[in-house]
């Protein structure tokens with residue numbers, strides 16, 4: 218008799234965005250006369266930068282000619298893209314990351330989800346609350362947690378982001394082996410200072426732990442004092458893996474391209490205490506299970522590192538940050554405390570009420586969709602995430618409707 222992986226039965230309810238979609242379609246079906254504005258799911262709305270489109274076209278033409286046609290590419294990504302990333306995202310910020318420490322992939326979601334495979338199943342996890350659900354769910358699937366009780370999985374150290382700590386958790390007193398961090402944060406939009414990140418690097422060194430640093434939103438950082446990469450912190454090369462994505466930087470959510478940095482100096486140990494470089498394990502994992510990103514997509518991604526590409530992606534992120542500023546200002550006028558939106562495309566509102574009730578209220582009275590904070594974890598209760606990914610026109614209209622609804 219074929220049996221299932223019973224760890225899947227521990228997963229709580231269905232995926233957050235599926236729940237939201239269900240409520241929104243039920244509302245839209247009942248009220249076809251209303252236009253619903255979605256400030257919920259974090260998907261981009263603006264088209265690809267022109268440099269990326271030009272590169273896509275040119276690379277497609279190469280694929281049409283026998284002389285320039287490409288079949289399977291390197292599983293780790295083409296050198297032209299790995300080198301551009303090393304130069305522009307790392308060397309330019311004083312970080313020592315070599316091109317062959319960069320693994321190009323089809324998404325930070327897959328990489329964040331897959332990375333846990335290279336670690337033992339009985340390690341101690343430290344995971345933020347609220348959290349991008351992929352970090353916790355993939356560990357539940359792999360059997361690294363006990364059952365869920367009261368919204369929390371047994372055996373996990375939750376790193377709580379609350380109004381009291383400015384939504385940036387301090388290092389815990391208890392040791393953990395694998396720590397997930399995300400800055401600028403999804404869902405809170407909070408950013409971590411150099412000193413806060415340095416405390417995490419010191420923690421990892423102290424406990425022979427590994428930090429998984431998700432900086433999918435680094436392109437939104439405008440405060441020059443905030444690090445874009447964990448490798449801007451001294452010693453991080455020995456303890457941290459970093460995930461980045463072109464999804465929000467350049468509108469690649471539907472195009473799919475991202476990368477993971479695994480420095481050759483990051484180690485993990487076997488049962489006998491022998492160290493192993495994680496670079497070799499991740500390389501083994503990727504070459505066995507992944508066959509690379511399409512050549513035209515990698516060419517499109519590389520185009521963002523040209524002069525015109527940098528200007529166009531900056532304009533794109535500036536545009537969303539303009540939306541974010543309007544959202545923050547509107548929440549301020551309504552007397553709602555919030556964080557994020559200044560160095561991130563998300564605004565995290567302290568609603569002062571049950572987060573699903575707030576969601577229903579915005580949907581029913583303003584026909585605006587937000588994301589209820591409780592969907593991201595226990596500490597998300599009482600909060601809601603508003604995303605800046607939309608047209609200016611929709612954001613302005615949504616904010617007018619919210620102001621009328623909440624007045």
Ligand SMILES: Cc1ncc(COP(=O)(O)O)c(C=O)c1O
Pocket residue numbers: 259323324325326327329349399402403431433461462463464469470474475
């Ligand atoms: C924190 C975080 N990491 C990773 C991702 C996934 O990025 P990608 O589109 O590259 O899979 C997202 C997307 O919403 C995210 O919010």
